[in-house]
Amino acid sequence: MKERSFSIGKGILLRDIESEMLVTAWYPNVFFKLSFGTQDKISLALKQIQDTDNDRNVLSKSGRQTLRNRIVVDSYEKVQTYNFMRYVPNRILRPFFVRETKGMPDYLVDQKIPELAAKQFLERCPLFYFDESRERIFLHTDWIAYLERHQAIIEGWALWHWADYMQRRNPNIPAVTQKLFPPDQRESLDKQRRFWNSVIDQGEILCIYTDRKICGDYELDHFLPWRFVAHDQLWNLIPVDPGANSSKSDQLPDKKYIDRLAETQHTALSIVQNRYSNEKWKKVVESYITGLHIEQLGDLLDRGKLKSAYHETLNPLMSTAKWQGFQSEWTYQGLYL
Numbered sequence: 001m002k003e004r005s006f007s008i009g010k011g012i013l014l015r016d017i018e019s020e021m022l023v024t025a026w027y028p029n030v031f032f033k034l035s036f037g038t039q040d041k042i043s044l045a046l047k048q049i050q051d052t053d054n055d056r057n058v059l060s061k062s063g064r065q066t067l068r069n070r071i072v073v074d075s076y077e078k079v080q081t082y083n084f085m086r087y088v089p090n091r092i093l094r095p096f097f098v099r100e101t102k103g104m105p106d107y108l109v110d111q112k113i114p115e116l117a118a119k120q121f122l123e124r125c126p127l128f129y130f131d132e133s134r135e136r137i138f139l140h141t142d143w144i145a146y147l148e149r150h151q152a153i154i155e156g157w158a159l160w161h162w163a164d165y166m167q168r169r170n171p172n173i174p175a176v177t178q179k180l181f182p183p184d185q186r187e188s189l190d191k192q193r194r195f196w197n198s199v200i201d202q203g204e205i206l207c208i209y210t211d212r213k214i215c216g217d218y219e220l221d222h223f224l225p226w227r228f229v230a231h232d233q234l235w236n237l238i239p240v241d242p243g244a245n246s247s248k249s250d251q252l253p254d255k256k257y258i259d260r261l262a263e264t265q266h267t268a269l270s271i272v273q274n275r276y277s278n279e280k281w282k283k284v285v286e287s288y289i290t291g292l293h294i295e296q297l298g299d300l301l302d303r304g305k306l307k308s309a310y311h312e313t314l315n316p317l318m319s320t321a322k323w324q325g326f327q328s329e330w331t332y333q334g335l336y337l
Contacts, residue, residue: 001139002155006148011136014085019076021084022046023067024181028166032179032227033325037169041082048078063182089130089137093117096126172320175230189220189232195284196220196239198275199268208260209244209253209332217242223261224314225250228321233287238264244332251330252318262307269300 001008025042026049028034036043049070071079090113094101097116101109117129121140128137139147147154163177170176196218199205205214218239222229227250229236238261240248269288273281288300292309299305322328 001144001147002151006144008139008144011131011138013136014089015072015076015135018079018084019068019071022049022071022079023064026067027182028179031182032230034166034170034173034176034179035324036166042084045079045082045084049075089128090114093126093128096124173324174228174317178230186226187232189237192220192232192234192237195234195272196237196268199271200239202271202275203267205239205264205267207241207244208238208257208264209248210241210334212241214239214241219245221245221248223253223257224317224321225252225326228317228324228326233291234284235265235288235291244334247332248330250326252321252326252328254329254331255315255318256331258310258314259307262310263303265310266301266303266306269306273301 001012022042022045025036026046029036029043030046030049049067087110090110093113093116094109097113097120100116101112104112114130114134116124117126120126121129125140125142127143128139130137159180163180166180167176173179196205200214200218206212207214207218219242220237221240221244222232223236223238226232265288269285272284276284282297285297285300288294289297292306292313294300294305294309299309318328
C-alpha cells in the first residue's frame with residue numbers, strides 16, 4: 001500500500017502480497033542466514049528462488065526489484081506450491097465476524113469468511129473483501145484512510161513484533177535487528193583504511209593468510225564475515241592480500257589464523273598508540289574494548305591478554321556462524337599454509 005501511495009482502487013492481488021512476503025524474508029533468511037523457526041515454511045520456499053547471491057546490486061535499491069523478478073517471473077510456480085495465502089487472509093478477517101463463526105470448525109470458517117466479508121462489507125466494515133476468483137482483495141475505504149493516516153505507528157508496531165520474533169528464534173546471533181532489511185548500500189571503509197595506512201607507514205605488516213608484506217595494494221578483510229557480524233569495527237578488520245580476500249569471501253577462516261590476527265592487531269595498536277593523542281586513541285580503540293570484552297585499556301597493549309581476548313571472543317562466534325550455515329575452516333591454498 002505504501003509503495004503504491006495508497007492508490008489501490010483496483011485492489012491488490014494476493015499473489016503480489018505473497019511475493020512481497022518472500023522478498024522481505026529473503027534478506028534475513030538467505031542473505032544473512034537467520035532462522036524463521038522450525039515450523040515456518042517460508043525458508044523452504046526461498047530455496048526454490050533462482051540464486052541471486054552473485055548479483056552485485058543485491059543490496060542496492062534496485063535489488064528488491066531483482067528479487068521480485070526472480071520470484072514472479074522465474075520461480076513463482078515452485079513457490080506457489082507452498083500456498084501461503086491459503087489461510088492468512090481469512091484469519092485476518094475472522095475477528096470481524098466472531099459471532100457468526102463462534103464454535104464453527106476451522107475448515108468451515110475458511111469457507112464462510114469470504115462470503116461474510118462480501119455480504120457485510122458496508123455494514124460491518126471488515127478490512128477487505130475478496131473478488132469472485134478470490135485472487136484479489138479490495139480494502140475498505142475507511143481502512144485505507146486509517147492505515148495511511150497512521151502508517152508510521154502501524155509500521156513501527158509491526159516491525160517491533162517482527163524484530164522480537166526473529167530475536168527469539170536467533171538468540172545467539174549478533175545484530176539481528178540490523179539484518180531484517182538490507183542497507184541501501186554498504187558503508188565506506190575509508191576511516192578504517194586510514195587507520196591501517198597509518199600502521200603500514202610505520203611498520204611491516206604481513207598478510208595473516210599469505211605471509212606476504214602488505215603494501216599499498218591491499219584489501220580489508222572481515223575476519224568474521226560481514227554477513228554474520230553486520231558491522232565494520234576495527235577489531236574484526238585486517239589488511240590482507242587481495243587474492244586471499246577474494247578466495248575467502250564469506251567463509252570462516254580456520255582457527256589457526258586467530259593467533260596471527262591477534263599478533264597483527266597488537267602490532268597495529270602499539271604503533272597508533274604512540275602516534276595518536278590520548279583522546280583519539282581512546283576513541284579508536286572503543287570498539288576493541290566492547291567487541292573483545294576487554295576490561296582495562298592497557299590490556300590492549302599486552303600481547304598475551306589481547307590474544308586470549310581474541311580466542312575467547314572468536315571461538316564461540318565462529319561456532320555459532322558455522323551452525324548458522326557459514327562455510328568454515330577456510331585456509332589459503334597458496335604460499336602460506
